Amino acid sequence: MPLTADDLRSVPLFAELGDKQRKTIAKTLKERTFAAGAAVTVEGENGVGFFVIDSGEAEVTVGGEARRTLGPGDHFGEVALLGAQPRTATVTATTELRCYGMTSWQFRPLVESDAHLAWGLLQALARMLG
Numbered sequence: 001m002p003l004t005a006d007d008l009r010s011v012p013l014f015a016e017l018g019d020k021q022r023k024t025i026a027k028t029l030k031e032r033t034f035a036a037g038a039a040v041t042v043e044g045e046n047g048v049g050f051f052v053i054d055s056g057e058a059e060v061t062v063g064g065e066a067r068r069t070l071g072p073g074d075h076f077g078e079v080a081l082l083g084a085q086p087r088t089a090t091v092t093a094t095t096e097l098r099c100y101g102m103t104s105w106q107f108r109p110l111v112e113s114d115a116h117l118a119w120g121l122l123q124a125l126a127r128m129l130g
Helices: 006-010 019-028 078-082 104-113 115-129
Strands: 030-034 039-041 049-055 058-062 065-070 090-093 097-103
Touching: 006 019, 019 104, 019 115, 049 078, 078 104, 097 104, 104 115
Parallel strands: none
Antiparallel strands: 030 097, 039 090, 049 097, 058 065, 058 090
16 A cells, blocks of 8 residues: 555654645655565665665664664654765665655756745755754
8 A cells, every 4th residue: 555645754754745735745656575684775785765664674784783673663864865975774674675766867857847845855855953
């Protein structure tokens, strides 16, 4: 079942957006499945995608050390939507992992075409940095 605008409320970057903006983002997200053992992101490599986990589990490692386990409802990679940045962690599927994802080149036109979305993101980023 595709993600909804309500599902995106738990993502700090999208939490302050209106329902209309979150619905637009939710429609853009594409389902991706990763096999157990597959690296979804690799620390140090440039990231271009954001993911919300629908089912399954993944392990987050930094410098080869396990940091946490992610499961349904968790998200990662939102900073990559704003520009290609080196990943700060490796995320590896520990079971079959079904996610909904979006690339920066899918996200940018949404921001450029909707001032309310852009402003909401700026406010969320300011809170995250403050």
